Amino acid sequence: MANKLNEMMSTFIPLAKPNILEQDIQLVNDVLRSGMLVQGKYVNELETSFTKLCQTAYASAVSNGTATLHLALIALGIGKDDEVIVPAFSYIATANVVELVGATPVFVDIDISTFNIDVLKIEQAITPKTKAIIPVHEFGLACDIEAVMKIAVKHNLAVIEDAACALGALYNGKHVGSFGQFGSFSLHPRKAISSGEGGVLITNNETLDKKIKLLRNHGTEIINGKMDFSEFGYNYRLTDFQAALVYSQMERLQASIDYKNKLAIIYNQQLNTSKMQLPHIPDYTTHTWQTYHVIINETINRNELIVTLREKNIGVNYGAQCMPYMQSFQQKYKLNCEALFPNALRAYKQGLALPIYDLLNKEQVNYIINTINKLVS
Numbered sequence: 416m417a418n419k420l421n422e423m424m425s426t427f428i429p430l431a432k433p434n435i436l437e438q439d440i441q442l443v444n445d446v447l448r449s450g451m452l453v454q455g456k457y458v459n460e461l462e463t464s465f466t467k468l469c470q471t472a473y474a475s476a477v478s479n480g481t482a483t484l485h486l487a488l489i490a491l492g493i494g495k496d497d498e499v500i501v502p503a504f505s506y507i508a509t510a511n512v513v514e515l516v517g518a519t520p521v522f523v524d525i526d527i528s529t530f531n532i533d534v535l536k537i538e539q540a541i542t543p544k545t546k547a548i549i550p551v552h553e554f555g556l557a558c559d560i561e562a563v564m565k566i567a568v569k570h571n572l573a574v575i576e577d578a579a580c581a582l583g584a585l586y587n588g589k590h591v592g593s594f595g596q597f598g599s600f601s602l603h604p605r606k607a608i609s610s611g612e613g614g615v616l617i618t619n620n621e622t623l624d625k626k627i628k629l630l631r632n633h634g635t636e637i638i639n640g641k642m643d644f645s646e647f648g649y650n651y652r653l654t655d656f657q658a659a660l661v662y663s664q665m666e667r668l669q670a671s672i673d674y675k676n677k678l679a680i681i682y683n684q685q686l687n688t689s690k691m692q693l694p695h696i697p698d699y700t701t702h703t704w705q706t707y708h709v710i711i712n713e714t715i716n717r718n719e720l721i722v723t724l725r726e727k728n729i730g731v732n733y734g735a736q737c738m739p740y741m742q743s744f745q746q747k748y749k750l751n752c753e754a755l756f757p758n759a760l761r762a763y764k765q766g767l768a769l770p771i772y773d774l775l776n777k778e779q780v781n782y783i784i785n786t787i788n789k790l791v792s
């Protein structure tokens with residue numbers, strides 16, 4: 416027992432680890448041997464499996480989950496002089512894409528119990544310039560998307576759901592990403608399934624889908640029987656070997672979510688909550704546990720805790736950014752985050768993401784819990 420514990424303590428437990436099986440690698444090999452490397456059979460298969468899972472009419476695979484958001488904004492015609500509402504707490508990509516199209520991100524604080532946008536604060540952020548909302552389903556937990564949709568319909572705003580972390584998450588039984596004009600997913604290695612880099616954009620709108628498929632490929636179209644270019648576009652294509660890598664992972668998605676739920680139950684039951692706030696799951700959703708994220712009391716120095724846990728071979732990190740607090744946004748907008756976004760700032764400064772993934776075993780989870788409980792008490 417002591418030997419096993421020693422061995423565990425000497426092996427680093429990363430924050431995330433994709434579960435790539437031999438069968439996934441085999442599919443990649445098949446593509447490499449075929450010579451058809453970009454946007455081939457597996458890109459089509461991947462798109463079909465997203466439409467089946469999310470129950471939408473269309474899906475487009477692209478190079479990453481930032482390109483998806485960027486293309487969605489362009490396809491909706493959002494640009495200079497427009498405002499887009501985003502939660503103040505997310506991965507920086509959510510706000511960066513708004514800047515990339517020349518629009519202004521308008522930040523709204525989060526609910527500290529779910530880490531998702533505080534829907535009660537959205538309406539006060541709407542101005543005549545507001546064109547869209549990008550709600551984030553943070554850490555794999557659906558935000559209150561029906562409440563967001565009601566506000567969007569009332570004010571005639573588009574909704575791009577940033578579901579980068581939330582593949583498999585349901586809101587009242589319906590897949591996230593299928594409520595708004597667009598739903599955006601990332602296939603980065605920290606996500607539920609991974610192609611290395613990759614992203615998928617889903618929609619029910621045929622015109623928007625056509626636009627996305629043109630924009631991701633330089634506006635390439637067959638016009639009068641020959642290849643031509645009908646729009647200025649991008650190279651946001653996904654390679655076929657990336658699509659092949661992720662394709663068979665789709666079949667294991669639910670089993671992976673179920674396993675992570677089991678690990679989350681152990682965390683929920685055994686982490687000492689005297690100085691730690693554990694994740695809260697509202698009735699309208701189930702958690703897919705892209706991240707198990709806790710808030711550490713201010714009496715404990717979170718940054719020192721991260722260093723100490725890493726020294727003990729536990730790969731923890733902060734979960735996401737208070738985006739308006741980052742240098743790029745501070746220089747441009749100089750927003751007082753303490754006053755305007757106290758919850759987002761708290762989640763950024765006191766949040767702690769713990770390892771949770773298929774390849775993490777229960778002994779490792781117990782070691783993580785025991786180590787944290789000793790340090791956070």
Ligand SMILES: Cc1ncc(COP(=O)(O)O)c(C=O)c1O
Nearest residue numbers: 479480481506508579601602603
């Ligand atoms: C909420 C959110 N949005 C967007 C992205 C961007 O995805 P990608 O890294 O695939 O570009 C991420 C990735 O971490 C994310 O967490």
